[in-house]
Amino acid sequence: MSDRAIRARGALGSWSAVMLVALVAVAVVGSLTIDGVASPRFWRFVTLEAIPIALIALPMTLIVITGEIDLSVASVLGLTCTVVGQLWVWGVSSLPALIAISLLMGAVLGAVNGLFVTGFGLPSLAVTIGTLALYRGLAYVVLGDRAVANYPVAWTTSAIKPLPGTTIPWVILVVAALAVIFAVVLHATPIGRGLYAMGNNAEAARFAGVNVRQAKFWLFVASGAMSALAGVFWTLRFASARADNGTGLELAVVAAVLLGGVSIFGGRGALLGVLASVCLLGVLRNALQLAYVPENTLTVITGSLLIASVVGPNVVGMLRERLRRRRSNAPTVSPSS
Amino acid sequence: MPPLLTLDGLSKSFGAVAALQDVRLELFGGEAHALVGENGAGKSTLVKILAGVYPPDAGTITLDGQPLSLSGPADARSAGIAVIYQEPTLFPDLSVAENIFIGRQPLRSLRRIDLAKMRARAAELFARLGVRLDPDRPARGLSIADQQLVEIAKAISLEARVLVMDEPTAALSGVEVERLFAVTRALRDAGAAVLFISHRFDEVFALCQRITVMRDGRRVSTGVTQSLTVDAVVRQMVGREVSAMFDKQPAAIGEPRLEVRGLTRHGVFADIGFTVHSGEIVALAGLVGAGRSEVIRAIFGIDRRDAGEVLVDGAALPNADTAAAIKAGIALVPEDRRQQGLVMELSVERNATLPRRWALTRAGLLFPGAESRAAATWAQRLQVKAARLTDPVATLSGGNQQKVVLAKWLATAPRVLIVDEPTRGIDVGTKAEVHRLLSTLAADGVAVLMVSSELPEVLGMADRVLVMHEGRLTADIPRARAGEEAVMLAATGQAAAA
Numbered sequence: 093m094s095d096r097a098i099r100a101r102g103a104l105g106s107w108s109a110v111m112l113v114a115l116v117a118v119a120v121v122g123s124l125t126i127d128g129v130a131s132p133r134f135w136r137f138v139t140l141e142a143i144p145i146a147l148i149a150l151p152m153t154l155i156v157i158t159g160e161i162d163l164s165v166a167s168v169l170g171l172t173c174t175v176v177g178q179l180w181v182w183g184v185s186s187l188p189a190l191i192a193i194s195l196l197m198g199a200v201l202g203a204v205n206g207l208f209v210t211g212f213g214l215p216s217l218a219v220t221i222g223t224l225a226l227y228r229g230l231a232y233v234v235l236g237d238r239a240v241a242n243y244p245v246a247w248t249t250s251a252i253k254p255l256p257g258t259t260i261p262w263v264i265l266v267v268a269a270l271a272v273i274f275a276v277v278l279h280a281t282p283i284g285r286g287l288y289a290m291g292n293n294a295e296a297a298r299f300a301g302v303n304v305r306q307a308k309f310w311l312f313v314a315s316g317a318m319s320a321l322a323g324v325f326w327t328l329r330f331a332s333a334r335a336d337n338g339t340g341l342e343l344a345v346v347a348a349v350l351l352g353g354v355s356i357f358g359g360r361g362a363l364l365g366v367l368a369s370v371c372l373l374g375v376l377r378n379a380l381q382l383a384y385v386p387e388n389t390l391t392v393i394t395g396s397l398l399i400a401s402v403v404g405p406n407v408v409g410m411l412r413e414r415l416r417r418r419r420s421n422a423p424t425v426s427p428s429s
Numbered sequence: 430m431p432p433l434l435t436l437d438g439l440s441k442s443f444g445a446v447a448a449l450q451d452v453r454l455e456l457f458g459g460e461a462h463a464l465v466g467e468n469g470a471g472k473s474t475l476v477k478i479l480a481g482v483y484p485p486d487a488g489t490i491t492l493d494g495q496p497l498s499l500s501g502p503a504d505a506r507s508a509g510i511a512v513i514y515q516e517p518t519l520f521p522d523l524s525v526a527e528n529i530f531i532g533r534q535p536l537r538s539l540r541r542i543d544l545a546k547m548r549a550r551a552a553e554l555f556a557r558l559g560v561r562l563d564p565d566r567p568a569r570g571l572s573i574a575d576q577q578l579v580e581i582a583k584a585i586s587l588e589a590r591v592l593v594m595d596e597p598t599a600a601l602s603g604v605e606v607e608r609l610f611a612v613t614r615a616l617r618d619a620g621a622a623v624l625f626i627s628h629r630f631d632e633v634f635a636l637c638q639r640i641t642v643m644r645d646g647r648r649v650s651t652g653v654t655q656s657l658t659v660d661a662v663v664r665q666m667v668g669r670e671v672s673a674m675f676d677k678q679p680a681a682i683g684e685p686r687l688e689v690r691g692l693t694r695h696g697v698f699a700d701i702g703f704t705v706h707s708g709e710i711v712a713l714a715g716l717v718g719a720g721r722s723e724v725i726r727a728i729f730g731i732d733r734r735d736a737g738e739v740l741v742d743g744a745a746l747p748n749a750d751t752a753a754a755i756k757a758g759i760a761l762v763p764e765d766r767r768q769q770g771l772v773m774e775l776s777v778e779r780n781a782t783l784p785r786r787w788a789l790t791r792a793g794l795l796f797p798g799a800e801s802r803a804a805a806t807w808a809q810r811l812q813v814k815a816a817r818l819t820d821p822v823a824t825l826s827g828g829n830q831q832k833v834v835l836a837k838w839l840a841t842a843p844r845v846l847i848v849d850e851p852t853r854g855i856d857v858g859t860k861a862e863v864h865r866l867l868s869t870l871a872a873d874g875v876a877v878l879m880v881s882s883e884l885p886e887v888l889g890m891a892d893r894v895l896v897m898h899e900g901r902l903t904a905d906i907p908r909a910r911a912g913e914e915a916v917m918l919a920a921t922g923q924a925a926a927a
């Protein structure tokens with residue numbers, strides 16, 4: 093590996109910190125300059141929007157670190173929503189039962205991805221683009237253009253009830269607990285060490301006794317289950333199960349993961365950076381919307397940020413190298429002249 | 430006669446590490462010049478500067494009296510400098526022939542690549558080197574030794590005026606080394622200057638007219654080979670007295686530890702059966718390509734076996750399950766440290782603790798410092814030279830990377846230790862230390878299975894020598910009868926001494 097790549101890696105280590113600082117900066121500047129950003133309602137809205145993205149971003153971070161990707165997440169969300177809706181229509185009326193069925197189904201859909209990737213050795217990009225279309229198609233088979241919207245009000249309000257004394261929905265606690273679990277697994281367990289190792293060099297990981305296929309399979313299962321959980325929240329929040337629930341969400345998730353400092357090539361990144369970038373993107377979007385910035389411009393801004401996040405660490409590494417070389421002395425053999 | 434190539438005042442630092450300081454070196458046409466020094470002395474750094482990979486911080490390179498400025502490997506090549514790097518850098522998905530002629534493929538009309546000509550020229554090179562390799566096969570999956578041979582063919586095909594070889598023989602056995610030397614001598618006698626790096630002194634003394642010794646980034650001395658002895662060179666390298674050879678301790682041979690029965694992988698090796706007892710060091714010898722590393726991979730569960738069984742302490746291992754093999758007490762130091770032994774981007778300490786990361790947990794968690802402490806013990810024991818244990822292992826010198834691989838597996842306290850080229854690229858002092866360690870482990874009841882292309886190492890360490898030839902075991906020679914000749918005859922398939 094080249095000198096420069098190693099240096100870029102060093103610069104990336106602090107990327108989580110960059111994201112956190114950017115988040116605070118955007119929040120403060122937004123509050124001071126844009127009407128409404130300082131209001132409790134704004135933060136409630138940002139949180140509601142960020143919850144499903146964060147839920148899916150947790151397993152996605154681990155998957156991308158192993159060098160794979162799961163693009164079917166939003167379709168898993170859509171399909172589980174419609175099946176649960178249909179079951180409700182057919183008379184399954186226990187919320188815990190419906191949630192359990194949903195999670196189980198998400199896990200199975202994820203296992204299908206995992207099987208194709210680890211069992212047949214296919215690239216996850218191709219497999220999950222396929223199931224992205226397949227699962228969404230199945231969702232339309234289940235509900236067609238119909239929407240199931242007659243859920244009990246008690247259910248729908250339960251999902252978005254605020255924490256006492258605040259406007260923040262209580263579900264954020266569930267997200268926080270899951271985030272802690274994923275962060276601990278990734279950063280403080282032997283499993284996490286194995287994930288980083290296989291993301292950098294799967295062969296060397298295998299020689300060290302890391303079961304690469306097994307780990308990847310279970311990550312796809314987890315991704316399916318978490319997408320289904322996000323689907324439950326989606327259904328209850330909007331009081332509506334439709335086949336198009338969550339369409340395009342996978343891009344929001346992948347954008348947050350990459351901006352959060354996870355390398356698309358695998359092997360590096362941290363969960364804290366990803367969570368910060370989920371919040372950053374949410375705050376930025378909503379604040380700019382309040383400032384009447386048009387939707388198209390928002391998309392351009394998100395895209396530019398993404399590119400900057402990929403290019404940024406390399407540029408930082410390069411500049412450091414230049415500086416160091418200049419400082420060391422004027423070489424008699426000119427390096428590039 | 431003026432020197433063909435002069436390096437003067439060469440310096441290079443990586444952060445706080447001064448890899449080279451004010452080094453001067455003169456290479457003459459028609460001369461083979463050895464560069465020796467401990468692991469991390471700066472040899473490969475010098476090679477990479479000469480290859481145009483690194484710009485020096487200071488210093489000049491003069492070729493034929495003209496100052497030479499290298500802004501990249503292409504410059505070095507067009508100046509007539511061919512380099513064999515310490516670590517092979519082949520493109521895995523290209524064929525062997527394409528790798529040799531990359532960037533200068535013979536062309537037909539309309540700039541189409543002349544595949545037939547390329548193949549023929551590759552085959553011709555292999556014939557000169559006595560290598561049996563199919564020019565059309567992809568580089569992926571080649572053993573380290575074969576990769577090294579392809580790199581050698583590539584460098585030789587350039588017909589360069591300066592040939593730089595950074596440990597080209599580290600994975601080669603005697604026969605291949607002899608052929609390489611024959612070709613090198615021919616190039617040298619035709620007027621080329623050769624810079625040869627090796628930790629094997631017999632090779633250095635056999636090939637080179639002059640020897641330059643480096644220590645801690647500085648040149649210590651340059652002398653004519655005839656006026657030097659191995660001991661003198663080692664003393665200058667290390668700065669003190671060291672014994673280059675270690676004498677094996679006697680160990681009580683006990684119960685069977687590792688039993689291999691009827692092990693077969695179709696088309697690779699067949700019906701391999703042997704037992705390694707507790708306290709025993711068994712060497713697996715053979716030529717490059719005999720299938721030694723493949724047998725080991727199957728024992729360790731990296732590759733699936735088609736038939737046969739592997740038992741540790743009487744318990745059969747499941748097929749193709751490395752985690753189970755490790756759990757049963759097997760450790761494997763693989764031949765290719767860059768692809769198999771280490772995750773180059775991860776830190777020294779993460780690498781050193783990867784196989785036993787579960788053992789370092791408390792309540793299922795890895796607490797801060799647990800890995801650093803575990804890694805530090807072994808890094809110190811094997812004298813790993815690293816600025817910090819949190820640095821990526823890629824920043825270490827080749828020999829120091831090899832020490833990290835050893836540390837990683839010795840730390841698992843294995844019951845069966847399999848080592849494939851354990852001392853590849855390791856300097857003389859540490860080599861003796863590694864031999865001492867292996868011997869001590871055996872005395873403590875570990876069963877050691879060793880693959881090594883270095884015959885003195887095999888003969889010095891092994892209680893028994895198993896010899897493989899073309900995928901089959903052809904001989905089982907006890908220590909008392911194991912001599913250079915017996916092993917070589919069996920390895921070349923000329924005698925079945927079983």
Ligand SMILES: Nc1ncnc2c1ncn2[C@@H]1O[C@H](COP(=O)(O)OP(=O)(O)OP(=O)(O)O)[C@@H](O)[C@H]1O
Pocket residue numbers: 095443446447448466467468469470471472473474475515814815816823824825826827828829854856
């Ligand atoms: N890319 C790099 N970044 C940081 N340090 C480096 C880098 N490359 C080499 N070094 C350091 O420079 C020193 C010299 O390394 P070099 O590879 O030249 O040693 P060497 O003499 O070839 O050793 P060996 O016999 O083990 O191959 C070592 O301390 C090494 O850690």
Ligand SMILES: [Mg+2]
Pocket residue numbers: 472473474515595826827828
């Ligand atoms: Mg070296």
